[in-house]
Amino acid sequence: MGSRDKRVDSYISKAQVFAQPILAHLRELVHTACPDVEETIKWGFPNFIYCGSILCSMAAFKQHCSFGFWKASLMPDPENIIDSPGKTGMGHLGKIFGMSDIPSDAILKKYIKLAAKLNKEDIKLPPKKKAVIVDLAVPDFFKKALDKNKKASQAFEALSPSHKKEYVEWLTEAKTESTRDKRLLTALEWIAEGKGRNWRYQKK
Numbered sequence: 001m002g003s004r005d006k007r008v009d010s011y012i013s014k015a016q017v018f019a020q021p022i023l024a025h026l027r028e029l030v031h032t033a034c035p036d037v038e039e040t041i042k043w044g045f046p047n048f049i050y051c052g053s054i055l056c057s058m059a060a061f062k063q064h065c066s067f068g069f070w071k072a073s074l075m076p077d078p079e080n081i082i083d084s085p086g087k088t089g090m091g092h093l094g095k096i097f098g099m100s101d102i103p104s105d106a107i108l109k110k111y112i113k114l115a116a117k118l119n120k121e122d123i124k125l126p127p128k129k130k131a132v133i134v135d136l137a138v139p140d141f142f143k144k145a146l147d148k149n150k151k152a153s154q155a156f157e158a159l160s161p162s163h164k165k166e167y168v169e170w171l172t173e174a175k176t177e178s179t180r181d182k183r184l185l186t187a188l189e190w191i192a193e194g195k196g197r198n199w200r201y202q203k204k
Helices: 006-014 019-033 105-120 140-145 151-160 162-170 177-192
Strands: 038-042 045-050 054-062 065-067
Touching: 006 038, 019 045, 019 054, 019 065, 019 105, 038 177, 045 105, 054 105, 105 151, 140 151, 140 162, 140 177, 151 177, 162 177
Parallel strands: none
Antiparallel strands: 038 045, 045 054, 054 065
16 A cells, blocks of 8 residues: 655645645646556655656645656657646646646556556666767856855856856856846855755756
């Protein structure tokens, strides 16, 4: 038999009011489709484990929820419901604003069972390709700000190339100067604390 984690109960109860029924419904669907699933909290949001590997996960944000399959790239998609997380935000069902944005119970249970089959057969995700490290162009305004903040400057140098790139992209993608300046202050604070741009979602 599967197991439930009280931390998931707490996560749902603390979510925005609109998100609570969505998360509760997704949770029940996972348990119905895969009775032996086990719950846990990873990276700050609920994950469902089956046969020792992550099966799927769900999360709530201020205005939407998300639901994703760990091995989505290996799953067949007969109903064409799996989106790219990079295009829609975290998750594979797009941004879920209400119950109407969730596929039917029958379809979603079918996909959960497909994901469970991959775990049961111990089918692994292909290894990630190693990123090619290239010289990172740090914009002048960022360099000057780092030069004025010794702690942040030293911490930035210690960051991995991928973390440095995330900060540079976040700052240079700002559409207005005021947004860029606001992000810069936040970036300097996080960098000085040794945090990556996406530290909230990193495994603790």
